[in-house]
Amino acid sequence: MFTGIIEEVGSVRHFEGGELVIECSTILDDTRLGDSIAVNGVDLTVRAMDGDSLTFDLMPETFRRSNLEGLATGDALNLERSLTAATRMSGHVVRGVVETTCALASMTVEGDAIIARYQTDPEHLRYIVTKGPVCVDGVSLTVVAKDAESFSVSLVQYTQEHTNLTAREPGDRVNLETDIMARYVEQLLEERATT
DSSP states (O other): OBOSOOOEEEEEEEEETTEEEEEOSGGGTTOOTTOEEEETTEEEEEEEEETTEEEEEOOHHHHHHSSGGGOOTTOEEEEEEOOOTTSOOOSOOBOSOOOEEEEEEEEEEETTEEEEEEEOOHHHHTTOOTTSEEEETTEEEEEEEEOSSEEEEEEOHHHHHHSSGGGOOTTOEEEEEOOHHHHHHHHHHHHHHHO
């Protein structure tokens, strides 16, 4: 489990087949083989590590659901270590289970913030609510607006400076994890309606 508060932006050192090597420094502290690391919001398991990188194996399901298949050497990646019992819970509950990708539609400057609008399909948009949480490329964000085809979030200066979100261009695919609480509520209501 994660919070969506990015600890470091790492970079792709090597990516071939299902092997991904990420150059990083901060998240190496207290990381062990077998630990979970959110990479652009995808929960991956550390297979190998050295003094300045982590290695992960990606499976076909990861490629089907996320934007990781299109990575190239040097690409920036949002990184977060998994929660521990001693971790401060900031952001929101993030599982690291990316459901789909969505496309950046636009970025608009609004004072010191940037309003990022993302287009997604109705199947996933139904779990996104205004003023509710959403996770984009592993970043915990609050939805500020929603219409029939898209949702918008406001990127504060800290998020602009400490994630890869502002490096995206319109049309770029980002990983999306909707609010798990909304999914639970829907399932419970569906089960109640059938009993």
